[in-house]
Amino acid sequence: ESVEQEPVHAGYAGRSTVPHKPRIGIGLVGYAFMGAVHSQGWRTASRAFDLPLEPHLTAVCGRDAQATHAAADRLGWASAETDWRALIARDDVDLIDICTPGDSHADIAVAALDAGKHVLCEKPLANTVEEAKAMVAAAERNPGLVAMVGFNYRRTPAISLARSLIRAGRLGALRHIRLTYLQDWLVDPEFPLTWRLRRETAGSGALGDLGSHIVDLAQFLADESLIGVSAVTNTFVPERPLLSSVSAGLAASPEGGRGRVTVDDAALFTGRFSSGTLASFEATRFAHGRKNALRFEVNGERGSLSFDFERLNELHFFDGTVPATEAGFRRILVTEPEHPYLNGWWPPGHGLGYEHTLVHQARDLVQAIADRSRPSPSFADGLQVQRVLAAVEESASKDSVYTPVSPSD
Numbered sequence: 001e002s003v004e005q006e007p008v009h010a011g012y013a014g015r016s017t018v019p020h021k022p023r024i025g026i027g028l029v030g031y032a033f034m035g036a037v038h039s040q041g042w043r044t045a046s047r048a049f050d051l052p053l054e055p056h057l058t059a060v061c062g063r064d065a066q067a068t069h070a071a072a073d074r075l076g077w078a079s080a081e082t083d084w085r086a087l088i089a090r091d092d093v094d095l096i097d098i099c100t101p102g103d104s105h106a107d108i109a110v111a112a113l114d115a116g117k118h119v120l121c122e123k124p125l126a127n128t129v130e131e132a133k134a135m136v137a138a139a140e141r142n143p144g145l146v147a148m149v150g151f152n153y154r155r156t157p158a159i160s161l162a163r164s165l166i167r168a169g170r171l172g173a174l175r176h177i178r179l180t181y182l183q184d185w186l187v188d189p190e191f192p193l194t195w196r197l198r199r200e201t202a203g204s205g206a207l208g209d210l211g212s213h214i215v216d217l218a219q220f221l222a223d224e225s226l227i228g229v230s231a232v233t234n235t236f237v238p239e240r241p242l243l244s245s246v247s248a249g250l251a252a253s254p255e256g257g258r259g260r261v262t263v264d265d266a267a268l269f270t271g272r273f274s275s276g277t278l279a280s281f282e283a284t285r286f287a288h289g290r291k292n293a294l295r296f297e298v299n300g301e302r303g304s305l306s307f308d309f310e311r312l313n314e315l316h317f318f319d320g321t322v323p324a325t326e327a328g329f330r331r332i333l334v335t336e337p338e339h340p341y342l343n344g345w346w347p348p349g350h351g352l353g354y355e356h357t358l359v360h361q362a363r364d365l366v367q368a369i370a371d372r373s374r375p376s377p378s379f380a381d382g383l384q385v386q387r388v389l390a391a392v393e394e395s396a397s398k399d400s401v402y403t404p405v406s407p408s409d
């Protein structure tokens with residue numbers, strides 16, 4: 001007796017992988033939080049989308065052999081390496097995915113590109129403009145290879161839709177772009193001194209970690225580069241308990257003594273585009289109650305858009321061209337097959353989450369490799385963000401751009 005099956009929705013993410021497709025061997029460096037979500041992206045991309053190449057999770061690389069083998073089993077990698085140079089040297093690895101702290105991005109990316117491997121590198125692209133320039137130079141001398149920086153939030157369907165609406169002129173000329181990225185995992189002054197709190201490993205603090213995402217998004221939405229910034233930064237908790245070993249992701253336990261925090265805890269800045277659009281930014285890990293509140297509002301001559309990653313399936317649109325009697329912010333539920341990326345997923349209204357941005361990133365990267373097209377965002381885009389971060393730090397360090405309010409008499 002046959003049981004009638006429910007018709008499978010066109011976008012149902014259950015496509016079986018096609019064995020005869022050409023394979024692209026992925027080598028992942030790092031397996032903490034970012035390595036784990038990138039693994040999820042590589043495992044899932046060809047199940048949700050019809051890709052020209054089949055990603056193969058060939059090898060994961062980490063310093064500790066036992067922990068790396070355990071990560072390989074947990075995350076679905078076929079083998080483990082303990083030296084990234086050995087990973088790059090493997091013939092069965094075509095793409096190096098860099099999920100390490102910023103201080104090793106440039107060395108790994110340049111070596112990988114010069115060895116003929118495509119590269120995906122976590123954000124921010126590097127810890128300094130100089131390193132980022134070296135990475136762009138390596139990408140330029142290897143034009144047949146794809147070098148992408150992982151600003152994954154661009155691939156949130158609602159954010160991609162926001163950009164399409166702006167490009168279609170629905171907001172007219174942009175006046176304001178207002179972005180904040182708020183988290184709260186550093187509010188406890190006893191949270192230990194992880195690599196993210198040290199300049200030599202992370203480059204900067206909330207600025208590079210969170211600010212880089214919103215700078216990228218501002219430039220992505222406005223479709224132009226910032227030409228100037230004015231900034232203030234602060235380090236609210238200047239010393240924290242020391243860690244004896246490298247931390248795992250955001251969870252870490254202290255082990256005696258205290259050390260200096262050498263990065264910013266928060267960065268606030270304004271920015272200007274050559275079109276005249278004004279931007280404002282706030283990046284902090286001290287916003288009690290805000291877990292991953294990447295938010296923006298865009299105000300244009302004809303309307304506004306607003307978004308909050310904590311409600312990532314929604315985009316709010318105020319269409320200033322409708323009669324005042326009917327005007328108001330309207331919630332677009334960005335869960336329909338007509339919306340960006342949604343044709344790979346669940347039936348209308350079921351919604352996506354954070355991890356899907358990484359699946360979409362893997363999809364777009366594989367597509368760029370197959371099409372031999374320029375990836376977006378490229379290393380050059382990552383360098384542009386790096387230049388903005390450097391300008392923010394320079395501005396924040398100069399009293400001359402910080403005009404004191406005159407004291408009351």
Ligand code: SOE
Nearest residue numbers: 033183209210213250285292
């Ligand atoms: C920590 O603040 C972090 O993991 C960032 O490094 C990521 O880029 C962001 O997506 C989530 O938060």
